[in-house]
Amino acid sequence: MGNAPAQVLVIAGYGHVGKLIARELLAKPELGVWLAGRNREKVTQAAAALGCDAAVVDIAARDTWEPAVAEASVVVMCIDAPDNSFAAHVLSKGEAICRHLRKSGRD
Numbered sequence: 001m002g003n004a005p006a007q008v009l010v011i012a013g014y015g016h017v018g019k020l021i022a023r024e025l026l027a028k029p030e031l032g033v034w035l036a037g038r039n040r041e042k043v044t045q046a047a048a049a050l051g052c053d054a055a056v057v058d059i060a061a062r063d064t065w066e067p068a069v070a071e072a073s074v075v076v077m078c079i080d081a082p083d084n085s086f087a088a089h090v091l092s093k094g095e096a097i098c099r100h101l102r103k104s105g106r107d
Contacts, residue, residue: 005032009072011057011086012079013037014046021076022050036068059086069093 008025012018013035025033035050037043038058047054055068059081066089069075075090 005030006073007032007034007071008074008076009034009036009055009057009068011036011059011075011077013054014039014042015078018076018078019046019050021078022052026050026052034068034072038064062089065089 008031010018010022010025010033013022014037018035018037022033022035025031033050033052034055035043035047035052036055036057037046038056038061040056043054043056056064057068058064059079062085065086069090070093072090077087081087
């Protein structure tokens, strides 16, 4: 980890609210920002326009979650999800990290 910037994953990042949040986050040089969305073209274009990275994440497609979530320090959801599956997945990653840090004495 060291001095690496915290990685913020903005779900539905190419929507109006997602882009507003991403702009605010990008003003903080200590953060790395990733826009995420289910449409590869839209998320890539929005990320290029803002000057950040893009990730394809579809809340309805569980197989798209892990590649992006694995790199994220923080996940910001800018959508009303149909259920709590994605949120539970993200929280389980945080719990695993906390358990690892406690075991290594770095909490």
